[in-house]
Amino acid sequence: MKKLVIGFMCAIALAGLVGCGNKAKSGGDKKDDFALVDDFSGTEIVFWHAMSGSNGEALDKIVKDYNETVGKEHGVKVSTVFQDTEIASKVKLASSTNDTKNAPDIIQTVGMDLPSISTLPQIVPAQTFFDDKKSELKTEAYYDQLLRAFTYEDKIIGVPMNVSTLLLYYNEDLLKKAGFDHAPKTIDELAKYTEKLGKMDGVNGLNTQIMRYQLVNFIVSQFPESFVGDNEGGRKAPMTKLIMGEDGTLDKFLTEWQKVIDSGGYKHIEDNANEEFATGINAMALLSSSRLGAIKTLTTGKFTFQTAFLPKVSESDTSGASVGGSSLVLYNRDDNKKLSAAWDFISYATSPEVQAEWSQATGYIPVNVATEELPEMQKFYEENPQFKTALEQLKTSDPLSQEPFDLVNWEINDIVADAMQKFAEGKLTKEETAKEIVDKSNKALDEYHKANG
Template sequence: MKRIGKRSFTLLLLACMMIVSSACGSNGSPKVAETAAAADSGTAKDPVKVVWWHSMSGDLGKVADKLISDFNAAHPDIQVEGVFQGTYDESLNKLKASLGSDSGPAMIQVYEIGSRFMMDTKAIKPVQDFIDAEQYDISSLEPNIKNYYTFDDKLYSMPFNSSNPILYYNKDAFKAAGLDPENPPKTYEEVAAAAKKLTKDGITGASFAIYGWFMEQFFANQGAELLNNGNGRSSLSTASQVNSKAGVETLEWWKGMLNDKSLLNLGRKTDDTKIAFAAGQVAMTLDSTASLRGIVSASEGKFEVGTAFLPKPSNGGKGGVIIGGASLWLLGNKSEAEQKGAWEFMKYLAEPKTQAYWHVNTGYFPVTTKAYDEPIVKENLEKYPQFQTAVDQLHQTEPNLATQGAVMGVFPEARQITETAIEEVLNGQKSPQEALDKAAAEITSKIEIYNKTVK
């Protein structure tokens, strides 16, 4: 056997030591150690997948997709998958079907009137838990938006897309009728008087869609509560108050304009009143702030659009508008990693820059006051000065139980019942008091059944 020289033996020994050292991974190169750790952890490096169910379609959906894409690019460890689930009603029904299984999302966008139901499912995790855990600052969230989604001093969901209704009017028609286009009507009485003067030359003074949301807003604007037990916030509501003075006076005013032919009834679809307004067929209408850009664009070259606060009776109490739109809810049956990933995405969506982009491209309110400091928001207000009305109306809203908004588990059904009552009045089938008494009884019955189910 050939003997190994001293130098060769030393080199061989050194090589063996390097092999052993690398295999143990203790003092080997970072690359080897990292590879070993990755092999041991399996999917440790896979990003956390967060499924978000939403109801943003068309142009709104494109903006939502852009926000998801930007977040994913900046957070390689979290990947959000946005899934359009149809209208708010359709999405909520799909969630109901998924409860009790793991087929649902990690987070879901739910319209404001679905809040009571979401809490009653016991399937959600309040965002307040995450806020408290990391002392996340929510002081810049719009107070009136934050208040809607706050129950017992706890924020249950993260505000996302918010709006409220305003009065849109044709400034050119106002001038032609001898009305001051810079001094729009503020009360029911002033709206009725203006509508009479505006009704001429093929133009009808006003047209309001038969929309339950408007009735809810008319109540809040008078400081009137739609439900008992503090609008369902002091404790579970047990009865509807839609047949109170606030509701009756509203329908008497509405029907009065129809009787003197200064108001056109176009049914339940706000799209129909928007089209009629943009075509110059009606001089005043009600619609969401989220429709402002579309309404201004559709009227461009025809007439100048003015905006005003939601009207109320001259003897109405202190109130304001309730936030419409939707918020983001966390589901409690997902892994801790998914919940944390969803929370990171919610925080991103609430950032001033994100909200500024969302606001400018959709027309929804920024949910944080800091967004108004962003250059693109300032530029947008210069381009669409009419939106200042919406901002002022929100900020001047009196905070109380009426403007915080009613909550009940059967809100979608209650809204439809209210719309039927409005139709019955406008069609001359019932008086305002009769129609609203019937509606209140039906809603109360549904509330009672729901409350028994929850208990």
């Protein structure tokens, strides 16, 4: 069995966000004797994930290939368990009951769950092993924006795996027919395009429903410190209130978005966004880059679609769109062999070659910086430039441009969706919309903190 030989690397600074030299601990009762071991043969690890459909098949292939190659060589077998979207609650249950036998070794966790997950004594921050003297895996293998996405209280908690960003999808044929030779770059331009395209028979100029995800992107893209909430959007410490209503970013967005609403070509509810775009009903749509694979399949043989950066709220904005998605987080079952085997699998799953296959199959952005230099990836991007847009948008975004860790994101999503629907339908003014979003979200955050101390 080949030894796992790993050399020292202190985590990169990430614009001063991640310190060097200290063991990472995220809870007062956490053990600090986690360590990589050279020999972890004869180990089976359990991987809890939330991937289904074609994405689930792509993940299963990664696990299968690992088990048949590197895993076989190192004496490791990975077993997967689909947990849908209930991973966080199930991990918390396993932790509270100390159910080591039925617990996982790796969990796929969305960024918004990191504040609560990281407090569990069984969670080992990725920072711990990035700093381990035996670790070959270095933080410099990943984009700064992605490491920041899964950093909480200045510690990298999870290793980036499936990440995406919000893109503007557009029907190139329809835009050309309307006299446009490029995608709109600002919301003001977006409104003008929407108006003209919406005058075509049977065509909506733009379809997108402004919910939490969309609103957050328009807020954080304005300037580096345009955080949605306090404590740097809940990344330095738990978020206690929204600040986007105080710094002018929410008002600025609503002012510009009113132009889209008034264009006459805007559909503000998403019914079947993929299918409607693919059939030419919607000329433009704001959708996650994770939908690229599906959109490509649905539009093949029908028309040429392209993707573009998220339109800026105003031309002077500097930060760019945020990153969404999940990371791989280590769960300690009092066995350094299992932790070492889990780290070995994470190293494999996020390696350049594996990320190339993963990205091409799913549309997720490759997390490893070396992936884009691979000949097969460069060829793929030449043939599918729509996929490269997400990577380029990620690279040009400021590391501080991130989704918030807002603790009650599901409630805030409903609040934003309801208020923005009323705004689009003329039932709320711009000022009333902002007040409803801020007041109701702050109330939800207050109730969360009262219930959870």
